[in-house]
Amino acid sequence: xxxxxxxxxxxxxxxxxxxxxxxxxxxxxxxxxxxxxxxxxxxxxxxxxxxxxxxxxxxxxxxxxxxxxxxxxxxxxxxxxxxxxxxxxxxxxxxxxxxxxxxxxxxxxxxxxxxxxxxxxxxxxxxxxxxxxxxxxxxxxxxxxxxxxxxxxxxxxxxxxxxxxxxxxxxxxxxxxxxxxxxxxxxxxxxxxxxxxxxxxxxxxxxxxxxxxxxxxxxxxxxxxxxxxxxxxxxxxxxxxxxxxxxxxxxxxxxxxxxxxxxxxxxxxxxxxxxxxxxxxxxxxxxxxxxxxxxxxxxxx
Numbered sequence: 001x002x003x004x005x006x007x008x009x010x011x012x013x014x015x016x017x018x019x020x021x022x023x024x025x026x027x028x029x030x031x032x033x034x035x036x037x038x039x040x041x042x043x044x045x046x047x048x049x050x051x052x053x054x055x056x057x058x059x060x061x062x063x064x065x066x067x068x069x070x071x072x073x074x075x076x077x078x079x080x081x082x083x084x085x086x087x088x089x090x091x092x093x094x095x096x097x098x099x100x101x102x103x104x105x106x107x108x109x110x111x112x113x114x115x116x117x118x119x120x121x122x123x124x125x126x127x128x129x130x131x132x133x134x135x136x137x138x139x140x141x142x143x144x145x146x147x148x149x150x151x152x153x154x155x156x157x158x159x160x161x162x163x164x165x166x167x168x169x170x171x172x173x174x175x176x177x178x179x180x181x182x183x184x185x186x187x188x189x190x191x192x193x194x195x196x197x198x199x200x201x202x203x204x205x206x207x208x209x210x211x212x213x214x215x216x217x218x219x220x221x222x223x224x225x226x227x228x229x230x231x232x233x234x235x236x237x238x239x240x241x242x243x244x245x246x247x248x249x250x251x252x253x254x255x256x257x258x259x260x261x262x263x264x265x266x267x268x269x270x271x272x273x274x275x276x277x278x279x280x281x282x283x284x285x286x287x288x289x290x291x292x293x294x295x296x297x298x299x300x301x
Contacts, residue, residue, distance in 0.1 A: 159253030
């Protein structure tokens with residue numbers, strides 16, 4: 001190998017860019033002078049480099065696939081570990097549930113417990129309610145011919161949705177618990193303290209009229225109360241949430257904005273009439289002729 005001085009290396013380094021520039025200009029001139037020759041040369045170069053580009057693209061795709069598989073394997077390993085932990089917790093809770101069920105059965109047997117009759121229910125499809133006197137209500141495609149009555153309780157898959165206020169032969173209107181006309185007696189499950197859940201047309205109804213010494217706790221479950229005979233006790237509604245200090249609301253379990261199916265239960269005759277919507281004044285029933293005084297009938301001639 002012939003030694004090259006530093007000065008020569010610097011001179012050659014300075015000549016590389018001009019030479020490449022001249023080569024590019026020459027290629028452009030030749031391509032403009034003889035286009036067919038330029039096209040043939042370009043295709044020959046492309047054919048010669050195509051295996052190299054194929055190898056590069058295939059290698060890149062395989063590298064990306066391997067990296068994706070490694071990330072997916074790591075995610076699956078973490079998910080598998082989480083599921084194993086959750087499965088162990090569920091097994092422990094299952095053992096506790098089985099033990100409590102056996103204990104409950106033995107206590108019922110010792111007390112000669114008479115079980116309550118299971119309520120009848122009807123399942124119907126929910127359609128949008130574009131009319132009516134309530135702001136938060138839905139129509140159910142099931143009416144009196146299906147056994148639905150005014151006062152029946154409507155339950156979603158995971159919680160209370162509302163109560164039937166109007167019925168037709170093939171449809172029924174259900175007042176949701178978020179409507180401003182909804183007033184429900186409820187119970188705080190942790191402290192067993194009574195309260196009133198008041199709808200205000202927002203997604204989360206308010207909690208009011210609870211005892212000051214038993215304030216609702218964040219995350220506490222709220223269930224129905226059997227006070228006033230409107231609802232059976234223990235139906236799940238939601239959990240307590242504070243939107244601001246001193247203002248507890250109930251976050252419903254049921255997704256009331258996306259109701260598709262509802263089950264309407266008949267827990268017996270309700271002692272509470274359906275509430276009137278704000279501004280709705282019920283019409284007085286017309287007087288019948290036989291209810292009028294006899295002297296008024298005589299004076300009508």
